[in-house]
Amino acid sequence: MSSFQLNRHHSEDCGASGSECSSAVVILKLSVKTELFEKALGFVKERLVETRAFSGCQKCEIAASKEKSDIIIYQIWDSFEDQKKYVEWRTETGMLETTLSFLTCDPTFFEYDYIGSY
Numbered sequence: 001m002s003s004f005q006l007n008r009h010h011s012e013d014c015g016a017s018g019s020e021c022s023s024a025v026v027i028l029k030l031s032v033k034t035e036l037f038e039k040a041l042g043f044v045k046e047r048l049v050e051t052r053a054f055s056g057c058q059k060c061e062i063a064a065s066k067e068k069s070d071i072i073i074y075q076i077w078d079s080f081e082d083q084k085k086y087v088e089w090r091t092e093t094g095m096l097e098t099t100l101s102f103l104t105c106d107p108t109f110f111e112y113d114y115i116g117s118y
Contacts, residue, residue: 023058023114024080028073031104037069040102044071047095051075054089056082069104076114 032040041064051060056078063072077083090096100106 022079024077024083025112025114026075026077026080026083027110027112028075029108029110030071030073030099030102031108032069032071032102033104034069036102037066040099041071043099043102044073051086054082054086057086080111 030040030044044062048060048062051057057075058078059074059076061074063074064070075083077086087096090099
């Protein structure tokens with residue numbers, strides 16, 4: 001028998017010890033007012049550089065459906081605490097309030113433990 005061990009790290013330098021990461025995945029769904037979809041999408045895209053540079057952010061990507069007028073933001077963080085600090089910062093800077101002005105309802109957050117890519 002071999003001593004095969006699955007490495008479940010998302011990257012070579014994720015910093016987790018042992019065989020698995022303890023990263024946090026956050027998926028954010030934004031339901032955008034139809035008439036503001038293009039403006040909202042541009043606003044979100046312009047802020048990705050700042051998000052990716054925020055301490056603890058490993059990945060931030062977006063997907064969108066003009067037909068559904070939805071924007072999905074997919075993030076991987078070192079921890080849920082790091083993501084919460086990010087949201088607090090966005091609230092303090094007024095960015096969250098501006099984002100809310102584009103939406104038909106409050107954003108929906110989904111939180112998951114990162115398992116890996118297979």
